[in-house]
Amino acid sequence: MIQYTIHEVAGLLNISTDAIRLYEKEGLVSPTRNPENGYRCYDTEQIHRIMGVCLYRKLNVSIAEIKRLLAVSTLGDLSESFSGFIDSRKKEIERLTLEVEKMSYMKQHLDTLDEGSRTISIRTLPAVYPLYHQDSAFLGYRTLKDVFHSPLFSMGNFSYILSVEPSGSCQVSAFQFAIREPMLALTQLNSTNLPSRDSCRCLYTVVAFPTEQEILWDLSAVLKYAGEHQLSCKLEAYAFYVFSIAQPDVILDYYEVYLPLEDS
Template sequence: MYTIGQVAKFLGVSRDTLKFYEEKELVKPKQNSENGYREYNRFDIYDITTVNFYREMDIEIKKIQELRKGKSIEGIQSLFEEKMQEVVEEIEYKKLLVKKLQTVQEDCEKVKKFLGTYTIQEMKPIEVKGEIEHHTAYDKYEIIKDNLDNLKQAVTLTSLRRVIQFNEEGVQEDKFIIVKKVEDLDKEIAGEILSHPKCLYTVIEDGRWSTGGKNTDHKVEASLKKAAKENGYELLGLVYINQLLTTYEDGLERAFLEIFVPIK
């Protein structure tokens, strides 16, 4: 017979772990009636090593408890197949997370490099999954709920992109579209594809910290038109706005927006 200290030492587990296994009825050592100490026999040690084996495979305690009640080889095989699928899905999620983190790092570089400057860039293809007529059209947010899977897969801070259509008389349409980055144009895509090979591109700062909560659309519009005129660009009457990053200063949000303005 072995004490809890001896078992903990040669199996490399803590006393608390052994007590936890006992609470979950995964091991049932006898208690010495004279001194009240737990006494483990070789079958208890076998149970502990078996539990450790399944825990190393990250099998939940509840399922190990079910195993103790009896499980066929086929049942065990099914259990591990289920666990394998969970692990594969987790790996895919981690890959996506790495991609998102890389994108955020790239967005930080965009803010540092392009804030307040104007260059010519391509707006790469995006798939339109739905649209909201205006940011105040809350009844339309069911569209977002219907596209939750797409939103989770989007490798951006947000999958909502603001689209403004204008002419010489002013803004004609202001809406939001739900988008997903197109990774492979050769694959069949259900939604409309938007892309513009040549855009006037800039990054601006928005948010209450820099604007005091005021709408600055007219200032941005004037700045874009001025940059286009100075460089001889002809605007196509569209503006695409994508939120890159949001941070805080003195408790107020600082939002950095990426702007694509298609030109001829």
């Protein structure tokens, strides 16, 4: 019977000797030892087992799962195991697809932050679904524990509802955590059972404040733009926290601000 050394097997199968030693340590292969020098020896059966292990590893089957597969003695049981692998990977694909959609939505916001911080424009605010609401500006983290723990936390935004004076100065009338329409579609929530604010055309801009600084909301520039363009605005605005960026000496919190327009 032809015997092969560990280096020969590694060269034949294009894998490392460390991988082969790991398979031996995990009980997946059992080489014999050369009685003269103690070196590992692999026969055809052991090489076939290593080939099978390599195939499974290329499919990202875990060592523990491979152990169970190598113990299977019928084609039916093997097929059932593969059905389980397929189901778990479909769930992983769904999870990753959802992550990509979340990241794409976040990137969309990031791409507009720089432009929005330098301009005022007309945009549509999608329908908003508040999941948490309080009629004060106080940001008490203890009261927000359920929001932080919710699987929906990565889907929404904290936002302030602002009462806007004709001068442009603002007071916070409410604080909320809400999901906007594009992200709601990625959840299992039924929009018909949720409180909501309908989508509306708004004046849009982006503002940034240092995290440690008290926010003094001032939309005078937005109202000036409205006046210059003969636009009539409502006196309630929405400021959605979007992102924080660390500068060398300060952390800036970025907000998207929407000031609804009166229906024309």
